[in-house]
Amino acid sequence: MHHLDPDRLPVIRGALDRFLLNGHGLIDGLLLDDGMEVHTPPHLSAAIEKAIKPGVTIEVRGVALRDVDLVVAVAIDPPRGKRIMDEGPGKGHDKPKVADDGSRWSYEGTVERLLHGPKGNVHGVLLDDGVIVRIPPHAADALSKHLVVGRGIGVEGRWLDTPHGAVIEADSLGKDAGSVTALPKKPKPKH
Numbered sequence: 001m002h003h004l005d006p007d008r009l010p011v012i013r014g015a016l017d018r019f020l021l022n023g024h025g026l027i028d029g030l031l032l033d034d035g036m037e038v039h040t041p042p043h044l045s046a047a048i049e050k051a052i053k054p055g056v057t058i059e060v061r062g063v064a065l066r067d068v069d070l071v072v073a074v075a076i077d078p079p080r081g082k083r084i085m086d087e088g089p090g091k092g093h094d095k096p097k098v099a100d101d102g103s104r105w106s107y108e109g110t111v112e113r114l115l116h117g118p119k120g121n122v123h124g125v126l127l128d129d130g131v132i133v134r135i136p137p138h139a140a141d142a143l144s145k146h147l148v149v150g151r152g153i154g155v156e157g158r159w160l161d162t163p164h165g166a167v168i169e170a171d172s173l174g175k176d177a178g179s180v181t182a183l184p185k186k187p188k189p190k191h
Contacts, residue, residue, distance in 0.1 A: 006061040006075035006085065012036060015057045019049070020115060020126070023134040023169030025162040029115065030060075030073075031126070037070045038062070039118045043089040049164075051078040065120040072118045105159040106177045107131065107168060110152050122147060132167040133157075139183040143173055154180050 014036055020029030026045040030038040030052075038060050040048060052058055059077040064070070076084040109127030115134075117123045122140040125133050125147060133155050135143065146153050154177035157170040174180035 004063070004074045006083075009061040009063065009074055012038070012060045012062070012064075012071050013057060014060075016052055016054050018054060018130075019164040021132050021134075021162060021164060021167040023158070023160070023167060025160045025167060027164070030058075030076075031113075035069060035113075037068075037113075037116060038076075039070060039072045039116065040076070041086055041089070041118075044084055044086060047084050048076065051081050051084060052076070065116075068116055068120045070116050070120060104156055104171075105168060106154070106156050106180075107133075107159070108152060108154045108177045109133075111147065111149050113149060114147060125153070127153075130165050132165065133170050133173075134167060135170045135173065135183060136186060138186045142184045146173055146175060152176060154178065156180050 014032030014034050017031045017033045019027045020031055022028040022042055026042040027040060027048050028042045029040055056079055060071055060073050061075045062071040062073040074086055109129055109131060111125045112128040113126045114122050115124040115126060117137055121137045123137045124135055127133065140147065154174045155168055155170045156172040157168045160167050170183060172180040172182050
């Protein structure tokens with residue numbers, strides 16, 4: 001969204017409740033204290049972490065999506081300091097390499113809220129204990145019966161501890177740890 005003029009977009013104000021993390025442990029969203037979800041691109045993770053702390057009131061300029069409390073951030077104005085702008089990932093930007101020791105974790109929790117991608121699609125959940133579970137967006141429709149606020153879920157996948165909390169990149173999911181099944185495979189592109 002680096003082509004949009006942030007000064008012509010609406011302003012959302014709120015205090016940062018918590019950072020939302022992707023499966024690599026990078027910040028890819030913010031949860032404000034009023035429940036508004038703000039999507040941010042992972043390439044801004046370091047700048048966001050440096051400029052914003054939980055409890056601080058920020059201004060977000062972005063595009064609000066239909067049917068979900070989500071704003072896709074184009075610019076974030078911290079109370080002090082320089083505006084954080086989405087100028088695109090830049091040259092040489094690659095996905096971070098995450099150490100994978102091959103261990104799988106099994107975990108259970110209760111869904112507190114659904115988490116969304118920049119197009120409003122579900123791509124994870126926040127559990128009531130603060131653990132974030134990430135799932136590939138293509139799997140969300142098939143898992144919709146498990147991805148319900150207030151419902152318990154079981155998950156297996158790669159666990160990652162970060163300074164901002166734990167995230168599980170799920171590869172299996174079910175109603176509890178004893179009933180997990182592998183996530184559906186990503187469909188092959190049609191030719």
